[in-house]
Amino acid sequence: MNALSLWFSELKETFISCFITDDRWEWIAEGFINSVIITVFALLLGLVVGVVLAAIRSSYDKNEEALRIRGGIGYYVLKALNAIAKTYITVMRGVPVVVQLMIWYFVILVSSEDIPIAIVAFGLNSGAYVAEIFRGGIMSVDNGQFEAGRSLGFSYFQTMVNIVIPQTIKSTLPTLLNELIALFKETSIAGYVGILDLTKAGERIRGITFEAFMPLIAVAIVYLVTVVLLTKFVEIIERRLRRNER
Amino acid sequence: MSDNIIEVRGLKKHYLGGKVKALDGIDADIKKGEVVVIIGPSGSGKSTFLRSLNLLEMPTGGTINFNGVNITDKKVDINIHRQKMGMVFQHFNLFNNMNIIKNMTIAPTQLLKKSKEEANEKALSLLKRVGLEDRAEAYPSQLSGGQKQRVAIVRALCMEPEVMLFDEPTSALDPEMVGEVLDVMKDLARAGMTMVVVTHEMGFAREVGTRVIFMDGGKIIEENNPKDFFENPQNDRLKDFLSKVL
Ligand SMILES: Nc1ncnc2c1ncn2[C@@H]1O[C@H](COP(=O)(O)OP(=O)(O)OP(=O)(O)O)[C@@H](O)[C@H]1O
Numbered sequence: 001m002n003a004l005s006l007w008f009s010e011l012k013e014t015f016i017s018c019f020i021t022d023d024r025w026e027w028i029a030e031g032f033i034n035s036v037i038i039t040v041f042a043l044l045l046g047l048v049v050g051v052v053l054a055a056i057r058s059s060y061d062k063n064e065e066a067l068r069i070r071g072g073i074g075y076y077v078l079k080a081l082n083a084i085a086k087t088y089i090t091v092m093r094g095v096p097v098v099v100q101l102m103i104w105y106f107v108i109l110v111s112s113e114d115i116p117i118a119i120v121a122f123g124l125n126s127g128a129y130v131a132e133i134f135r136g137g138i139m140s141v142d143n144g145q146f147e148a149g150r151s152l153g154f155s156y157f158q159t160m161v162n163i164v165i166p167q168t169i170k171s172t173l174p175t176l177l178n179e180l181i182a183l184f185k186e187t188s189i190a191g192y193v194g195i196l197d198l199t200k201a202g203e204r205i206r207g208i209t210f211e212a213f214m215p216l217i218a219v220a221i222v223y224l225v226t227v228v229l230l231t232k233f234v235e236i237i238e239r240r241l242r243r244n245e246r
Numbered sequence: 247m248s249d250n251i252i253e254v255r256g257l258k259k260h261y262l263g264g265k266v267k268a269l270d271g272i273d274a275d276i277k278k279g280e281v282v283v284i285i286g287p288s289g290s291g292k293s294t295f296l297r298s299l300n301l302l303e304m305p306t307g308g309t310i311n312f313n314g315v316n317i318t319d320k321k322v323d324i325n326i327h328r329q330k331m332g333m334v335f336q337h338f339n340l341f342n343n344m345n346i347i348k349n350m351t352i353a354p355t356q357l358l359k360k361s362k363e364e365a366n367e368k369a370l371s372l373l374k375r376v377g378l379e380d381r382a383e384a385y386p387s388q389l390s391g392g393q394k395q396r397v398a399i400v401r402a403l404c405m406e407p408e409v410m411l412f413d414e415p416t417s418a419l420d421p422e423m424v425g426e427v428l429d430v431m432k433d434l435a436r437a438g439m440t441m442v443v444v445t446h447e448m449g450f451a452r453e454v455g456t457r458v459i460f461m462d463g464g465k466i467i468e469e470n471n472p473k474d475f476f477e478n479p480q481n482d483r484l485k486d487f488l489s490k491v492l
């Protein structure tokens with residue numbers, strides 16, 4: 001046997017022990033599915049949180065002056081909500097997600113299911129970023145659009161829904177999809193609290209087989225392929241949006 | 247009730263706790279059918295005054311009565327009253343994401359509950375009046391500045407306002423397009439529309455205005471009929487201003 005075929009058969013053996021024996025590939029598959037589940041539901045939660053936070057922050061930005069001059073309870077309520085939203089965003093963006101995840105797991109929701117905990121942790125964190133994406137989108141629309149809507153008699157809410165928000169989609173949708181991609185990679189720390197995500201699956205195989213190269217490269221490839229596919233998807237969407245541009 | 251559509255008393259707009267007095271006690275009456283032209287140096291408070299009339303700018307003091315209703319009262323729903331006060335902006339502010347006909351019909355259909363047919367018919371007849379009936383399906387970005395401003399005027403007219411507010415409607419236009427917009431405004435004045443116009447077009451003030459107001463430092467310094475205003479100015483600041491612009 002020459003060196004090359006020896007190397008080859010060793011490789012094959014490693015491959016078998018890493019993925020075939022005891023159907024270990026199933027861990028990778030399950031881990032991948034868990035990563036996707038966490039990502040998708042966390043983003044959905046993030047969207048809800050983000051919409052609420054962005055609504056508070058933007059209505060404060062646009063109505064603060066008028067409400068302050070008129071006085072009354074509404075001004076103080078909005079001011080308080082805005083302060084809470086700002087603090088929330090600062091905290092969520094200032095503390096590493098892995099620390100947030102561990103706090104949720106070991107401190108707050110001690111006895112709960114692990115995947116829902118990850119969804120909550122990643123979703124609430126992502127909400128802070130999504131909020132800023134939405135707010136940025138709203139701020140990028142010329143205030144004249146808003147004023148024209150108000151001058152015709154539309155309420156603040158009607159103006160936002162009819163006129164301002166439709167004009168933010170072009171700029172926010174690609175950014176949101178990039179947030180999805182970032183989130184997918186970020187979930188790779190879910191293993192810190194014992195969740196079998198894609199990264200953890202590789203780890204588990206490494207722990208059993210004492211092979212590091214093969215499982216970790218496999219995990220890396222799955223991440224990479226997924227991200228590349230998602231990125232292509234974002235590019236297609238972006239091109240579509242640009243084509244509709246007038 | 248008097249024949250004043252708008253009655254302004256002691257109107258103030260202070261910024262930075264009173265350090266900046268954009269409006270410093272304005273009293274003014276606007277009668278039905280009047281064309282009031284406001285002139286004055288940059289920063290004198292013309293825009294602030296005009297934009298206070300429909301509360302796009304929230305005054306910090308004084309009152310504005312519109313059709314006998316004190317709209318600066320907190321309890322008043324300003325959105326209802328804004329429907330009756332059309333506004334035309336320096337930068338047109340057509341809704342970028344809607345074609346011309348949609349720009350003109352969205353407010354009447356949603357706020358006045360007009361049927362789509364009725365709103366379309368009205369919009370088309372107004373477009374015809376300003377010579378743009380063939381551009382109904384165009385998007386704002388496909389129009390010239392002069393065309394945009396003509397659309398902006400008729401968009402406001404679709405709400406059948408009782409008064410029209412213009413903030414430097416020709417200042418953002420190329421010189422060759424100023425005339426077409428002024429012509430529309432002249433027609434409107436001749437048709438009996440009550441108008442308040444901030445402009446640097448002295449010709450318009452002289453020819454179409456029923457009254458000219460000179461503002462400086464957040465105050466009304468002088469007001470008169472156009473003839474006496476321009477031929478026999480009293481205040482030194484006005485004399486100085488006219489010597490520069492005429
Ligand atoms: N947010 C603000 N904070 C402080 N000062 C302000 C603010 N907005 C406006 N001002 C001041 O109010 C004054 C009046 O401004 P306004 O825009 O009404 O003037 P104008 O007569 O319309 O001028 P122009 O001919 O340049 O349009 C200006 O001195 C301006 O600097």
Ligand SMILES: [Mg+2]
Nearest residue numbers: 292293294414
């Ligand atoms: Mg101005």
